[in-house]
Amino acid sequence: MKILVDENMPYARELFSRSGVVTAVPGRSIPHDVLKHADGLMVRSVTKVNQTLLAGTPVKFVGTATAGTDHIDQQALAQQGVIFSSAPGCNAVAVVEYVFSALLLLAERDGFALTDRTVGIVGVGNVGMRLQQRLQALGVRSLLCDPPRADRGDRESFQDIDSLINDADILTFHTPLYKEGPYCTWHLMDEARLRALKPDAILINACRGPVVDNAALLRVLQQRHDLSVVLDVWEPEPDLSIALLAQTDIATAHIAGYTLEGKARGTTQVYEAWCEFLGKPDPVALDSLLPVADFSNIELHGPLDQPALKRLVHLVYDVRRDDAPLRKVAAVPGEFDRLRKNYLERREWSSLHVTCDNEHIASQLRALGFSAAAR
Numbered sequence: 570m571k572i573l574v575d576e577n578m579p580y581a582r583e584l585f586s587r588s589g590v591v592t593a594v595p596g597r598s599i600p601h602d603v604l605k606h607a608d609g610l611m612v613r614s615v616t617k618v619n620q621t622l623l624a625g626t627p628v629k630f631v632g633t634a635t636a637g638t639d640h641i642d643q644q645a646l647a648q649q650g651v652i653f654s655s656a657p658g659c660n661a662v663a664v665v666e667y668v669f670s671a672l673l674l675l676a677e678r679d680g681f682a683l684t685d686r687t688v689g690i691v692g693v694g695n696v697g698m699r700l701q702q703r704l705q706a707l708g709v710r711s712l713l714c715d716p717p718r719a720d721r722g723d724r725e726s727f728q729d730i731d732s733l734i735n736d737a738d739i740l741t742f743h744t745p746l747y748k749e750g751p752y753c754t755w756h757l758m759d760e761a762r763l764r765a766l767k768p769d770a771i772l773i774n775a776c777r778g779p780v781v782d783n784a785a786l787l788r789v790l791q792q793r794h795d796l797s798v799v800l801d802v803w804e805p806e807p808d809l810s811i812a813l814l815a816q817t818d819i820a821t822a823h824i825a826g827y828t829l830e831g832k833a834r835g836t837t838q839v840y841e842a843w844c845e846f847l848g849k850p851d852p853v854a855l856d857s858l859l860p861v862a863d864f865s866n867i868e869l870h871g872p873l874d875q876p877a878l879k880r881l882v883h884l885v886y887d888v889r890r891d892d893a894p895l896r897k898v899a900a901v902p903g904e905f906d907r908l909r910k911n912y913l914e915r916r917e918w919s920s921l922h923v924t925c926d927n928e929h930i931a932s933q934l935r936a937l938g939f940s941a942a943a944r
């Protein structure tokens with residue numbers, strides 16, 4: 570078997586070479602020539618996989634090591650008899666931890682307690698659900714908007730997006746990008762909705778750039794200086810609007826999901842699907858792949874208040890480490906992708922074991938996603 574993998578897919582060579590010959594290629598522009606000899610194609614979100622890319626190739630299986638699938642024309646794949654698999658939820662924890670890192674930073678800067686704020690979550694799937702659970706563990710109120718789940722009769726209490734805009738102090742987007750259909754999310758946050766945000770609201774987009782109308786966002790931010798904005802994703806990428814970047818409070822290069830765990834889960838999920846496709850199942854234990862984190866044990870003395878949580882969270886991941894480099898190089902062609910390719914290793918909170926004063930704090934830390942025990 571010949572397998573093409575995106576060069577930004579950790580552990581891909583190691584795993585896929587168990588079933589064939591692996592070639593790593595830059596994902597943004599995979600030359601058609603190299604596909605002429607590939608049986609399997611493993612991509613990330615930057616490769617547009619469609620009829621044109623696959624026409625005349627022997628590719629029988631496409632895997633994407635990502636949660637989002639808007640870069641894949643699944644209908645065209647089905648028509649060509651190509652099996653497709655994605656990696657749902659692989660990096661959901663990473664995105665949640667990105668959101669917390671950003672919120673704790675803004676809360677410290679602007680002097681507010683997260684428990685005094687209401688968070689509106691738009692899209693309550695793998696990311697949104699985990700975000701809600703961790704906010705709940707912290708005692709933060711959240712409001713949920715997810716029309717597909719509401720229509721399916723899921724038992725959460727869902728509201729429409731305009732109610733969230735009305736009531737939420739923080740609005741955070743975790744939907745897929747749908748360009749059409751009953752649940753279309755393209756420019757879901759349009760100019761009228763942006764203008765309707767509450768005074769001093771915080772807007773976060775860590776799903777797909779075009780879910781928020783970026784041109785409208787720039788116009789609104791030029792007039793409304795009370796708003797705070799956190800953008801991990803842009804419309805378009807990689808050539809984002811430098812004027813918009815300058816108006817944001819936190820800006821990153823589509824790396825919210827980039828923990829080592831998140832990327833490794835993505836690779837293993839598509840590898841396992843590929844092995845199933847070959848009829849030779851090969852389950853992989855994630856722990857056997859991951860190295861020990863640089864910081865793995867810490868003692869917390871005293872209560873787990875917001876400043877203590879912020880210090881713990883930022884010990885594992887402080888979003889400023891990704892904000893500053895983007896601001897420096899965003900205007901230079903190619904640099905957005907270079908930042909993503911050379912991404913400094915980042916781990917999830919669970920990689921940090923916290924020893925604390927008592928079982929009550931330990932269980933709160935575990936509910937938030939850390940490893941923890943009372944001393």
Ligand SMILES: NC(=O)c1ccc[n+]([C@@H]2O[C@H](COP(=O)([O-])OP(=O)(O)OC[C@H]3O[C@@H](n4cnc5c(N)ncnc54)[C@H](O)[C@@H]3O)[C@@H](O)[C@H]2O)c1
Binds near residue numbers: 636661691
């Ligand atoms: N920035 C990053 O690095 C990063 C990482 C992971 C995922 N993502 C993006 O975030 C999206 C969400 O990730 P996920 O893992 O939670 O996906 P998911 O599929 O598990 O959840 C998406 C949720 O959005 C809901 N939804 C669909 N249409 C909606 C609409 N019109 N309004 C409100 N809700 C709607 C769905 O019903 C679902 O519950 C992905 O599709 C991907 O595009 C980005």
Ligand SMILES: O=C(O)[C@H](O)[C@H](O)COP(=O)(O)O
Binds near residue numbers: 614615635823827
């Ligand atoms: O959809 C996803 O999983 C994320 O957006 C993913 O982390 C994007 O990273 P990329 O595939 O572009 O490396």
